[in-house]
Amino acid sequence: MQTELSKRLGIEHAVFGFTPFPAVAAAISRAGGFGVLGAVRYTAPDELERDLDWLDAHAEGRPYGLDVVMPAKKVEGVGEADVEAMIPEGHRRFVRDTLARHGVPELAEGEASGWRITGWMEQVARAQLDVAFDRPVKLLANALGSPPADVVARAHDHGVLVAALAGSARHARKHQEAGIDIVVAQGYEAGGHTGEIASMVLTPEVVEAVDPLPVLSAGGIGSGPQVAAAFSLGAQGVWLGSLWLTTTEADLHSPALTRKLLAAGSGDTVRSRALTGKPARQLRTGWTDAWDDPAGPGTLPMPLQGLLVAEAVSRIQKYEVEPLLGTPVGQIVGRMTSERSVQAVFDDLTRGFEQAVDRVNRIAGRSGQS
């Protein structure tokens, strides 16, 4: 699975794997793909430093990347406390009531909330960049809009390629104007923040919109035939996130969550604002149902919703409160039915890809395949 982009990056397969786990990112790069570590869950730069060093030591010299969440728009002089103060009391009460109704225990006194999405705050993301640029990171991805111009310039000065996610051709063109090197076309069926246009339509539309920039297809890809489909649509690579959540190298810290993922079907996700305030696909749970219920208070805009629910999500995860327990994941979750190693996933992807290419060649009447 070699494209111009994979050759440029010096990788064997044009398969990009986004993951919050350094062990998974390292295994993806070792398997011949391109591991991208998600930085959004890191609040302290030294934790990211430690994990990137670990990743570098375990990638066997293969390239890897970092994914940050950096809004292009900057709100000067606004800190976490100011944002906290904007959250209405009625919403805080709704969180408390929902947790109480499901008997979710409190955290122990002094125990910090382990799960905070503070990586979205510009100051946090910039500190992460300082860490990244000191290390041999080869690609910087941004999940929300184009990164600021000075960040793009700094990346290019360091020889780092910049990728950005787009849910529409219009967003993709904005990235191109901002000097981005690679566009990730994130379809409706993807896990995490998504738009409403499905990969089958979005990928070729983005490919045509930003030509000759390389495009990665994201959303709905978890098997070799789906990789072949993305390449048919003009992608120069695929961007997979969900599929790694149930690999043996992943560490969800929750056997119950792993069980839920393995049991879920493609219809068991929902595109909800419950987690961050922007529509993000995730497992449908009692938690998303509560926020999506028209009788409830509804969600707050980003970043308020993320701050509002951070502690609650930590408690739900820590105590594995099954009816509320969820995670961002795409519709491909229906294909995640057993725990496998990252290498086994790659073997399955490449084998399935070859079979799909055989099938399409037969349909095209090109059976004398070399």
Added chain:
Amino acid sequence: MQTELSKRLGIEHAVFGFTPFPAVAAAISRAGGFGVLGAVRYTAPDELERDLDWLDAHAEGRPYGLDVVMPAKKVEGVGEADVEAMIPEGHRRFVRDTLARHGVPELAEGEASGWRITGWMEQVARAQLDVAFDRPVKLLANALGSPPADVVARAHDHGVLVAALAGSARHARKHQEAGIDIVVAQGYEAGGHTGEIASMVLTPEVVEAVDPLPVLSAGGIGSGPQVAAAFSLGAQGVWLGSLWLTTTEADLHSPALTRKLLAAGSGDTVRSRALTGKPARQLRTGWTDAWDDPAGPGTLPMPLQGLLVAEAVSRIQKYEVEPLLGTPVGQIVGRMTSERSVQAVFDDLTRGFEQAVDRVNRIAGRSGQS
């Protein structure tokens, strides 16, 4: 584009085209595909008879099919008048008010509503079947659920294959149990009634669920690369509907609607219950906005909603009231940017397919392609 199914049906390309227009269906079959005439807009059997005879005379001996809307569940002794009586007065008032707000003229006295979705009623659909079985129709498709067992048996007695649309693997398996021959996997991005699972995920899931039954991929397909993607995913054919709406052979009776379709982007559709009471993808308009507005009365269940809005939709179409003017169409509408003949569409599909196969072969390292 030859698959086992296309060989079995004796067609050149495994491209199935669903259309309400006999001229389009005939042109699709003449171009080497398989034209399928939608019967839902026919209220009188003799009109369908006339159009099927015309189609047969213009298909140059190529095979074609008929698509009916027949619910598997039968409601004994309930006629149109009984259903009309179930519509609340508040909903009728909302229709009148919305039309008045946009200055939509009344139909002339005695002028019949030209646009009625009564084909969904079992008695209408059964009369249509009598017409179809008297003619050389080679495939019978059903848009809502499996057709009743006696209809499947009658089709098979006449040597007619039966296809049914499915939005999930579970629905697809039900069709298989009902003795259906072909499953159409209708993705989220498709025009008309759709589920929430996108084609990239749905097609391979349905292929695996009903193996060895042949599956057609529907939703998001309007170019050769998308056809190649569907074949990669295991489909034995593609089912296209939206793409024909702006062909020169189509007759929308509305230049304004054609203009709207040519101008619309992939983000200009919505999955709304406004037209039939079940979620159906269509152009987003002032009409769908009114029904989807939480401040409005909301839609009624099928078949009430369809009866409630039938006359209104006729008036909107007849007088081309642009802000309200819409039609079922998929996200592929963004690719429909010029009026072309059906043959030109086929030429584009086959050329784009070959290019996509070339691209995937290069990525697979199989450049010595015969």
